[in-house]
Amino acid sequence: MLKNQLPTGVRDELGINARIKETTVNTIQNYFYQRGFEKIKTPVIEYQDVFEDYDVGQQRLFKFLSASGNSVVLRPDMTLPLARVLSSTQVKLPAKFYYSGDIFRINKALSGSQDEMTQAGAELIGFSSMKAEQECLSMMIELAQILELESIQIELGLARFVKQILEMLTDNIDQIHAIEEALFSKQITKYNQLIVAFDESEYTSLLKIWPRLFGPAQDVLDEIFPYKFPERLQEKVTELRQLVSWLQVRYPNQNVEIDLSTRAPQDYYTGITFQAYSSQSATFLFSGGRYDHLLNHFQKEKVAAIGLGIDVDQIALISQVDCQTTPMTYIYFNDNQWELAEQKLMELDKATLCLVDSLEEAQKVADNNDGQLLDLTAEVIK
Amino acid sequence: MTERIKIALTKGRVEKQTLPLLEVAGLNVDPVYDKQRRLIFDLPDDPYTIILAKGPDVSTYLSNGAVDIGIVGSDILAEQQDDAYELLDLGIGKCQFILASTPDFNPKSTKRKVIGTKYPHITQEYFAKRGEDVEIIKIEGSVELAPLIGLADAIVDITETGTTLRENNLKIFDYLREVSTRVVVNPMSLKQHRNEIFDLVDRLEGAIKAKS
Structure with a gap:
């Protein structure tokens, strides 16, 4: 069942x-x-x-x-x-x-x-x-x-950064996809085998450090500084740079990181x-x-x-x-004490009405819930 | 004090082969050698804690972020399909997935085969690639028994030397993927402890090169 x-x-x-x-x-x-x-x-x-x-x-x-x-x-x-x-x-x-x-x-x-x-x-x-x-x-x-x-650590990234660079290297979609997958899931052994095909390209050194292209924002920006990217991507990289500078001025104590190696x-x-x-x-x-x-x-x-x-x-x-x-206070009261009970309920920090008919039961409720009992019926007698 | 990096190490064969590598990498792993019945070891000279666990659990701990690094066979990683980063192949614990059965097994027969295995996912994937649909029976230990007692037509399992297979009169019909021990990392841990984790990976890579 x-x-x-x-x-x-x-x-x-x-x-x-x-x-x-x-x-x-x-x-x-x-x-x-x-x-x-x-x-x-x-x-x-x-x-x-x-x-x-x-x-x-x-x-x-x-x-x-x-x-x-x-x-x-x-x-x-x-x-x-x-x-x-x-x-x-x-x-x-x-x-x-x-x-x-x-x-x-x-x-x-x-x-x-x-x-x-x-x-x-x-x-x-x-x-x-x-x-x-x-x-x-x-x-x-x-x-x-x-x-x-x-x-809190803030991390910035660029969607399609990886894809756009790989598209500069080859138009074989399967190859792009395979490298992307290996890079994103950091299957380093597989990734290293796949990038051998691009041993003599302008991005060879980038390909080699790519799986580790994340960390403090300035470090990552410095790493990619020497590379020339296609215009559309360069615009985005410039935006990223501007956003980092803006963050550093606006929130000087905030740590900012960049990750250009993940999905x-x-x-x-x-x-x-x-x-x-x-x-x-x-x-x-x-x-x-x-x-x-x-x-x-x-x-x-x-x-x-x-x-x-x-x-x-x-x-x-x-x-x-x-x-x-904070422990709960259970308010036990007679049915002619509703007004007083409601008043106590408002005054106390954490309290609730205990809706049972005997003091003994009320005590049990309070004990079972590690709370304390406020017995209004006793106060009236006083 | 810096926070300790937790490493889940697969106990048994992987553990025995990995400890010497960790030593060559400069880690003092004496407490693990002198383990008695303990499962958690704070290394005295390095900010690492080693936790001994079963292979599939290493993968589970890792994906929940309960540990930062896992050292585990690629057979288990492929079967569990978690999204851990695989940073290094330690080149130890090498073995091979195989399709095996009694010599009279006919891989080309057209019937829907029954396959016994500890690795249902890998088995499924292998036969799907061949365009074949099979019935998979999950077995927990001594998979070799399955074709011998008639539970399955064949098995998909890992073998190091093939000795157990030969001793049980089983023949290898196909070789699937190779297996070795990998260093895997929880993606979030890698962000939080970038330098410490890459430092360990680089030291281990150096240790592998020194050994070969």
Whole structure:
């Protein structure tokens, strides 16, 4: 019988853990709201087609059939549904949105990973200026402070950097793909075998150091300085350089890193990407980037856009570590003492009405929950 | 004090062959040699903690970020398909995936074959590449038994010298991928401890060159 069991990959959230997560979501949403972002909420269920052309759509998803016989999925991503909304409504651009909700992906069973994850985030649609990147980075840094995350590291990247350089070296798509895969997953032995083919190109030395092309921003920028990139890529590299300088002036105490050796967080990203992690986290806490072509996928016109996603579960998990619980006060009262009981409830820091009919039972409730008892019936007698 | 880097080392054969390499790389691993019943060892002279675990668990610890570095066979990595970075081939623990069975086995027969293996994923992939659909039976130990007692038509397993196969009158019908011990890293750990991890990898690479 499965009636009192949960499928693997999902979990219940109770008490303090659920509370921390709720507070985290509220803090994030209020922050975006105060910055003049508009709330958007999309359904958990979407047509599979929304995700199909992207990496997220290729993962294992919870899939079933709609009443009309079309494949629908539990959404694995929050940005693609937003793009769908924008392309099918008359929302005036530019616009800024924020969201929070659950996304679903089927992970390897019994591996400890969760299939239902809570994500919050913001999307800035219709801004092609670098000010959009700057606002996202500012929000990331400030939210990390508000959420009291320790020693946040910011990492910048360039989507399609790897691909565009490899395209300079060869037009063999399979070869590009193989090198990309080996580089991104750092299969060093395989990678070294694959790059032998380009032993005498202008990028040979870059190819050799590429798997280690990440670390403190200035170091990485210095490493790539000698190389001449195709014009389109050079523009992006210049932007990256400008963004690093801007960060160093605006947030002089913030560590900034660059990674030009890994896959962009989402394959729909087209420009600068940014992520952040803390020393306490096993995954990225913030992740975002520019995706100027995404709306083009749903409609005719291309629209500049940039998004920032936040892993609420990870942040809540970190916050739990140093969370102390104050004991609950259980207020026991007679039914002619409702007014007094309500008054005490308001006064006390953490209290609840104890709805039992005898003092003995009330004491038991308090004891079982490591709380204390406030007996109002005794006070009246005094 | 700097945070210790946690290394999960596959116990048994991989452990025995890796410890001398770590020594050549300049690490004092005496506590691991003198292990008694312990499983966790803080190295006295280096900021590393060695954790002994079974191969598939090394992979699980790594993908959950419970350890930073794993030293594990490529057979297990291929079977588990986790997204760890594979930074170095230690060139030890070498063996080979094979398809084997009793001499009367006919690989060209058209029936849907039953294959016994500890590695269902690799088996699936191999037969899919050949355009063949097979029924896979997962076996935990002594895979050689399966064709002998009639549980399976053939087996996919790893072999170092082929001795066990020969002693059980099994014949090798095909060679699949080669296996060796790899140094794998959790992607997030590599960001957090870039220099320490690359330092260890470079020292190990030097140790391999010194040995050969």
